[in-house]
Amino acid sequence: MTGLLDRLRSLDTAEDLLDHFAIPYDQRIVDVNRLHILQRLHDRLREADVGALDDGRLHLVFSDLLARAYRDFVTSDARTEKVFRVFHRGTAAGLPEGAAVIPLDQIRGVPVAERR
Numbered sequence: 234m235t236g237l238l239d240r241l242r243s244l245d246t247a248e249d250l251l252d253h254f255a256i257p258y259d260q261r262i263v264d265v266n267r268l269h270i271l272q273r274l275h276d277r278l279r280e281a282d283v284g285a286l287d288d289g290r291l292h293l294v295f296s297d298l299l300a301r302a303y304r305d306f307v308t309s310d311a312r313t314e315k316v317f318r319v320f321h322r323g324t325a326a327g328l329p330e331g332a333a334v335i336p337l338d339q340i341r342g343v344p345v346a347e348r349r
Contacts, residue, residue, distance in 0.1 A: 251303065256303060258303055
């Protein structure tokens with residue numbers, strides 16, 4: 234385990250991470266999008282090949298990925314970025330964005346056949 238990773242484990246919030254990497258941020262954007270920013274960072278770290286990097290290089294890569302994750306939500310919003318699965322509902326079925334499909338047989342109450 235690298236020293237950087239040990240230090241990162243002690244950071245608790247998105248603000249802690251942004252401060253640690255000296256990334257300027259607007260608190261209002263972080264307040265609204267903190268989970269989206271952290272999930273975007275997580276997704277990008279998972280895609281990056283960071284396993285064999287030394288602390289110096291890892292610091293640069295992590296800082297860049299965090300800054301990019303933050304900027305995504307400065308220039309866009311959670312619904313557009315679709316970081317979480319909830320924002321993907323409906324789009325695969327050709328329904329309007331955010332729409333959910335609930336099969337009739339899952340609706341509690343009187344079965345459809347008995348309503349007639």
